[in-house]
Amino acid sequence: MTEADALADPPVWERRTSRERIVRYALLLIAIVAVAVSWRMLSVNYTYLSTAPREFMDLVNRMYPPNLAYSGEIWRPLVETVHIAVLGTILAVILSVPVALLGAENTTPNRIGYVVGKFIIAFTRSVNVIIWALIFVIILGPGALAGVLAVGIRSIGFCSKLLAEAVEEIDRGQVEAITATGATSLEAAIYGIVPQIKPAFVGITTYRWDINVRSSTIIGFVGAGGIGVELTTSINFFRWQNVLTILLAILAIVVFSEVTSAYLRRKVR
């Protein structure tokens, strides 16, 4: 369409220019092709797909009602799950302080330290907790200790990243004010820096603890302790009513940890 044509026709309001529209359709087309190719690649057996709803109902029927007599036995592993989450979080928080100081632009000692800090953050975040659990079970043998290390190492990236952001955002003026009163650098750190990052610190810790409770429920699949051990055993022995009991227990602790963490984070904000 030339300029003269455009002037001759009465202008019609269009939300997007034709160029924008072409780009949008092209992106949509790419997305559709990607989905179609992916679906083909999985070569899903359609018989399985069509019988899936029936299989699920069958499973639900076998699970219901939950075996409440079993709830006495899962008390210990449930507590262990929470312990793993707590200790893993504490380990992660302790280890993430130096990593955060390395990875924050205003506290990093030099360029190499900064890159190392960022690398640790990216690497620990990208390896799933279950893979860390596999590794630590090989090293330490099955048990909750392997779980604690898996959860702890996995959480370093998350905690350090958020902590580094909090450190980058502190107000230098407060530190200067404390120093101006004649405080030593340690006192300046205690009264000028720590109070500024403390709310973020508490918030990050409780938030990660909440996430870690969920993670701790599954690391037992590879033998790293917690309720996951009971869950795989029950599934492997087809004790479906016990499985439902465990699932309900997991639901309860996950909701509990979420509510607690939300309450605490609201408190410190």
Next chain:
Amino acid sequence: MATKASERQTWTRPTAFYNRYVKWAVYLVIVAFLLWSLYDMRISTQRLLAGWDSAVDLVTSMFPPELTPFKRSLLLKGMAESVAMAVVATVAGVVISLPVAFMAAENIAPRPVYWVGRGFITVSRSFHELIVAIIVVKAVGFGALAGVIALSFKTIGFFAKLLAEDIEDIDAGQMEAVSATGANQSQTLIFGVIPQVLPRIVGLTIYRWDINIRHSTVVGIVGAGGIGATLINSFGKYDYDYSLTIILAIVAVVIVGELVSAYVRGRIR
């Protein structure tokens, strides 16, 4: 107005708690819980020393990462399956999530529907991907289909929750304007609500795709298809140098997925 010496108070740092006794009580409870957790782990120096030795063994047998042509094709096949699972599960999950999100939005759904939507989201969010995956595997059998179903189910909790919050935040004026032209309820939804949340839907879809890639690389550990199956096999066969190759490949894919998703979401906003 001179202050008497007895009335003069020394300055103490303000506390976020009710008073300082409560503060110390809270700290005491936290420390006691931590000690209990530590006691529960039954950590012995002997175990840690043995662990150090096997850690050294593991690391030496992992290096250098191994990649023969046969294993490379195995790796690529598993990785392609994981990415394909993530794509299909994201689309399927988003399609199911859209109605759930509208159900769970307080401002447009009637009360009973709202609670049904919220309940659905809570259940989906509470169980870890691997728990969902292990149960789906029992229902529909081993393979990628189980992974797709598990990840789609998990997508609902994430996507519907965030989208529902966005729907709650929309500008009611636009809805009123559309209904004032005589539009019925579904027309109001299509022309008054959806245009407002459409960019967010696209952004969240990409975001969830990125998260699904992370999870699709591990659901194979419980038999739900993808590279995770190859990983657990390599650990089972003590083929640790190949395990390291797979872990590094997973880290690479996860980071690429994260970068792509961050770039696209940046462009949309």
